[in-house]
Amino acid sequence: MISVIAQYSFPIRTEDDVVIVRRKARQVAQGRRLDPFATAAITTAVSELSRNVLVHGGGGTALLEELSDGTRYGIRAIFEDQGPGIAQLERALSGGYSTTKTMGLGLSGSKRLADRFDVTTEVGKGTTIRIEKWQPG
Ligand SMILES: Nc1ncnc2c1ncn2[C@@H]1O[C@H](COP(=O)(O)OP(=O)(O)O)[C@@H](O)[C@H]1O
């Protein structure tokens, strides 16, 4: 059973907000003794997905959760926006596809870096992305 030890919620309206969420993710990962690889992975994924909320979603929220399953610690991050949604989800997840002429590697990279990755998106309604990263066990 997974329990939530602590939660931190953030608005994402500006580039500064993205930096703040990224910093908190790193701090929590280090505080929970995730190894340097897992720490870098969650920090990078949180940064990419927060930026997507800002750039593609028109702003929204991030929720960071410290988790324990009784043996290991983990981090969950949930990103929500009420933006346009992701019309071409398959393409967006496969990588190298961008509607803003940037690298198009944020979603695919984050998926690869996370232990769990779930997307719910509806065109015209918004997007929710949930990731988890656990201590290597
Ligand atoms: N929160 C979001 N809301 C709407 N569209 C999104 C969102 N996140 C990603 N997308 C879409 O998926 C594409 C790929 O995202 P990503 O892999 O991060 O690359 P990039 O941000 O460089 O475009 C984006 O160009 C955009 O069309």
Ligand SMILES: [Mg+2]
């Ligand atoms: Mg991106």
